Amino acid sequence: MTYPHAGAARPYLFNDRTVEGYRRAMAAATERVADRIRRADRPFSGVSPERLAPEIAAIDLERPLHDHAAALDELERVYLRDAVYFHHPRYLAHLNCPVVIPALLGEAVLSAVNSSLDTWDQSAGGTLIERRLIEWTAGRIGFGPAADGVFTSGGTQSNLHALLLAREEALTNAGAVPSRLRVITSEAGHFSVRKAANLLGLGPDAVVAVKTDDERRMRPAALARELDRCRRAGLVVMAVVATAGTTDFGSIDPLPEIAALCESTGVSESGGVWLHVDAAYGCGLLVSRRRRHLLDGIERAGSVTVDFHKSFFQPVSSSALLVRDGAVLRHAAHHADYLNPRRMAERGIPNQVDKSLQTTRRFDALKLWLTLRVMGPDAVGELFDEVVDRAAASYALVAADPRFEIVTRSPLSTLVFRYLPREGPGRKLADDANLYAREALAASGEAVVAGTTVGGRHYLKFTLLNPETTLDDVAHVLDLLAGHAQRYVDDLAPLADHSEVTHVHS
Numbered sequence: 001m002t003y004p005h006a007g008a009a010r011p012y013l014f015n016d017r018t019v020e021g022y023r024r025a026m027a028a029a030t031e032r033v034a035d036r037i038r039r040a041d042r043p044f045s046g047v048s049p050e051r052l053a054p055e056i057a058a059i060d061l062e063r064p065l066h067d068h069a070a071a072l073d074e075l076e077r078v079y080l081r082d083a084v085y086f087h088h089p090r091y092l093a094h095l096n097c098p099v100v101i102p103a104l105l106g107e108a109v110l111s112a113v114n115s116s117l118d119t120w121d122q123s124a125g126g127t128l129i130e131r132r133l134i135e136w137t138a139g140r141i142g143f144g145p146a147a148d149g150v151f152t153s154g155g156t157q158s159n160l161h162a163l164l165l166a167r168e169e170a171l172t173n174a175g176a177v178p179s180r181l182r183v184i185t186s187e188a189g190h191f192s193v194r195k196a197a198n199l200l201g202l203g204p205d206a207v208v209a210v211k212t213d214d215e216r217r218m219r220p221a222a223l224a225r226e227l228d229r230c231r232r233a234g235l236v237v238m239a240v241v242a243t244a245g246t247t248d249f250g251s252i253d254p255l256p257e258i259a260a261l262c263e264s265t266g267v268s269e270s271g272g273v274w275l276h277v278d279a280a281y282g283c284g285l286l287v288s289r290r291r292r293h294l295l296d297g298i299e300r301a302g303s304v305t306v307d308f309h310k311s312f313f314q315p316v317s318s319s320a321l322l323v324r325d326g327a328v329l330r331h332a333a334h335h336a337d338y339l340n341p342r343r344m345a346e347r348g349i350p351n352q353v354d355k356s357l358q359t360t361r362r363f364d365a366l367k368l369w370l371t372l373r374v375m376g377p378d379a380v381g382e383l384f385d386e387v388v389d390r391a392a393a394s395y396a397l398v399a400a401d402p403r404f405e406i407v408t409r410s411p412l413s414t415l416v417f418r419y420l421p422r423e424g425p426g427r428k429l430a431d432d433a434n435l436y437a438r439e440a441l442a443a444s445g446e447a448v449v450a451g452t453t454v455g456g457r458h459y460l461k462f463t464l465l466n467p468e469t470t471l472d473d474v475a476h477v478l479d480l481l482a483g484h485a486q487r488y489v490d491d492l493a494p495l496a497d498h499s500e501v502t503h504v505h506s
């Protein structure tokens, strides 16, 4: 291998002598992305891992290109050409939103300045901006002046952090032992709750999922029964996790009823059961002028997860954990002499690492800051409201279409439905036909939709998060899905008539 001569790498360092190169590189990258976005006529190329993997494997990482333009050309081939584009109106799959330009401005600035939000001496104003946004979000939730919180990498981390705090509260206030701790959520709660319980060493039975009603909301009566059962069994419920926007159904648990049950069920001298509201998806309602009431009761939570990268049109990552009483954040605080010695906290030096699970941490808050400063909260809320309006109209469309059956009407923006083959031998192929339709659609790249199971049956799912998605787009994707599913049935129904045909989709 040949090594470059001494100093050859210096021009790549970003500093006062290289700003022209930085300008050119950033302009070239921006142009590349802009061109892709302008030309994207579908959300996905349909590429398979088998086709793409060899291209990436063939790149020799020991042989650099020494040229931004050449690297971008290569990137076009191994990434940009086949990326999944969330801004496209027919991307209807997961909880990924299109992003707003002020947030992209923030992203460009934050990575170039590269502040790290662990300590004041690595961020200065960044720390204060993040603190101001936490205060603002807490205000929108309806928390009082004692509230606090911190930005995180996503809802999974926010939920883990909340449950860690709840566990410590239960261990210290209720004198519980870890094996007796329980977390109650609904059967539609996010899987990160189980993952967090695992990581927190709570044992395999720690998470209890209570039944939901027909609208996929936690049943307060089932929660009351479970709280009572735990009490009688000598178990300590360290947290109830309510969901404001379930991942599959967009349902919102009845927060006031759940809060009342938590408040009236004492686990210790110091009060009721910790209520955590996972509003990773539903947090967009915090800025809705028409639907904020759907979150009523959230202000009675002990902690709240918000994912700005789901319903505030922010790029990944942008999330936060908010707590009603900032003092509980001490449970995750550790002091290191080299970084955040206790004397700094005593002198009031604002070190965010005292509140966070992370040490080095991106200044993700800047994206939300610029979004609020350029657009303002009402504009963000209006975008989210549009999406929810479109989902309601789409529900009516699917519900009136005899080709499909639909599960529930979401107060947010998901639609869970399935293609229903006509009565006859094709009917029993419904599960595989829906699985096939989703895969065939993604392979065509025409649209990307999600899937899930309900009662053991396979369903299709739209998560609408793009105000640019029209009702015509939705109708078009429904036609495409019906076409794929029916083709599957037509090909296989004659066989199904005579034999056991299962899982023929590829």
Ligand SMILES: Cc1ncc(COP(=O)(O)O)c(C=O)c1O
Pocket: 095, 153, 154, 155, 156, 157, 159, 190, 192, 243, 245, 246, 247, 278, 280, 281, 307, 319
């Ligand atoms: C309700 C809910 N909570 C938590 C999460 C996890 O969030 P993240 O993917 O940002 O870690 C999700 C993700 O879809 C979610 O829908």
